[in-house]
Amino acid sequence: MTVQLSESTEMYLKAMAELGVGDVVPVGRLAGRLGVTNVSANEMVHRLTEQGLLSHMPYKGVTLTETGRTAACSVLRRQRLWECFLYDHLHIEWAKLYELACSLEHATAPEVTEALAVFLGDPKFCPRGNPIPAADGSFAPLHGVPLRYVPMGSIVQVLAVNATETDVLKYLQERDILPGREVTVVEAAPMEGPLTLRLGWKRRCDETTRRGIEHTRRLARFGIGDGRPEQRFRAPPGRLHFLVFFRYWESAISPMKR
Amino acid sequence: MTVQLSESTEMYLKAMAELGVGDVVPVGRLAGRLGVTNVSANEMVHRLTEQGLLSHMPYKGVTLTETGRTAACSVLRRQRLWECFLYDHLHIEWAKLYELACSLEHATAPEVTEALAVFLGDPKFCPRGNPIPAADGSFAPLHGVPLRYVPMGSIVQVLAVNATETDVLKYLQERDILPGREVTVVEAAPMEGPLTLRLGWKRRCDETTRRGIEHTRRLARFGIGDGRPEQRFRAPPGRLHFLVFFRYWESAISPMKR
DNA sequence: GGGAATAATAAGGTCAACCATAAGATTTAA
DNA sequence: TTAAATCTTATGGTTGACCTTATTATTCCC
Secondary structure, eight states: OOOOOOHHHHHHHHHHHHTTTTOOBOHHHHHHHHTOOHHHHHHHHHHHHHTTSEEEETTTEEEEOHHHHHHHHHHHHHHHHHHHHHHHTSOOOGGGHHHHHHHHHTTOOHHHHHHHHHHHTOOSBOTTSOBOOOTTSOOOOOOOEEGGGOOTTOEEEEEEEOOOOHHHHHHHHHTTOOTTOEEEEEEEOTTTOOEEEEEEOOOOOOTTTHHHHHHHHHHHHTTSSTTOSEEEEEEOTTTSTTTEEEEEOSSOOOOOOO | OOOOOOHHHHHHHHHHHHTTTTOOBOHHHHHHHHTOOHHHHHHHHHHHHHTTSEEEETTTEEEEOHHHHHHHHHHHHHHHHHHHHHHHTSOOOGGGHHHHHHHHHTTOOHHHHHHHHHHHTOOSBOTTSOBOOOTTSOOOOOOOEEGGGOOTTOEEEEEEEOOOOHHHHHHHHHTTOOTTOEEEEEEEOTTTOOEEEEEEOOOOOOTTTHHHHHHHHHHHHTTSSTTOOOEEEEEOTTTSTTTEEEEEOSSOOOOOOO
């Protein structure tokens, strides 16, 4: 039924899904994400459109077709299941999970994927807090708000980290901004300006953020984060605004639309 | 230090190692194993020779250089560790292990390999009975004799299966010729002719063959093999002679040189 | 020693996925 | 409305790993 897609194809589809399933993504954005030139991305978009995986609206952007969405979810499922395995069982550093799982995902046959899911106990979220699509392609939505839309003064909880680049993940890891962590938005300069957060320990816990909590505990054992119940963190301009999703925690601000 | 080798390069190196570390392998043999034409293999051998991974003696064959041997062992290690994982933890069908592990091996970073080894408890043999090279490249030799050299009437124990093609492995699996199994060589026609074996249950057990035994038990639960303490098996001509290694069991025949 | 089998080389071709440069087309924001 | 920014298309190039067909070289065995 489903023909084997090339690694490159899978990367394009995954990028589309990560940038927002259903969204219209400008080709340039896709190119940037994948680290290729706009011209190359354009070529590839043509190929994928011919294969019926993408639908291209010139000068607007591309969306996943139904076939494309299914394929993309399959890639995302493999990616995130491997992240779980690497984290929970191989104890790989959090910041490296994405990169390492990424290479594995393209080499994973369906029967391995499903056996892995069973082995892992059918997890619903990856260590970055993102939902793992089900085998049938269904996808639990993330009830969060992008950090850039969180008003100053809000006390929020990190729900999921959307970033994928290892250096950005390292950056977050070093500052202990991880799923499950509670932060207060102290100051947010407009227009991609710097963002200041105050970090505090999370007090409640649920399934989604279990992994974040576990990670925090693991770090605490190494003396990271522990004994510093509150600290301030100032992100450089334009790096984190699109990276972290938050769930409202104690404030009651209505989520704005993306 | 070690530059990332391409998947193709790794396959050539692995094939060299599987055909015998240290051996001089004719290019045609390599081509056959890898399913490419002699011309293609020749081209590739040139490239690998230039990279210092192989040493090519025209009209004789190729050997691994020291660098090549190290790289090949690394590939073999990854391959066989994944086989262990897929078999022990994901319960993947024995015959499919090689094929599925093969795709994963090329996508596995060193730190994942080592973390996997720790997770698995540093196994010394893969489910096919082949030794897993250590992280430092050292390689436990197999104290066995290729089936084609086992004289008629010998009672031997399957030590390791050297075959890699899924269909051949399925063939063996269906007939329960697996590591740990004891067989009697009833008849062996000369010159790649058919080979008749009598299968009996293995009575003793050691570390090397533990996995085979476990598999046999697992099959027995499904009614395969159990209740048939002895059966005859006739292999088609020229298929198994090079595939299975045996350890002498109750007979005392001096191993012939390969 | 000669012929069969095997190995090597040469020449030319394909394919996917990239690249650069340059020239148009369209959208958006001043 | 016009210029800047973004997007698309065209052209031509590269790389790795394959392929076929054909020719030449070497080894091995009778």
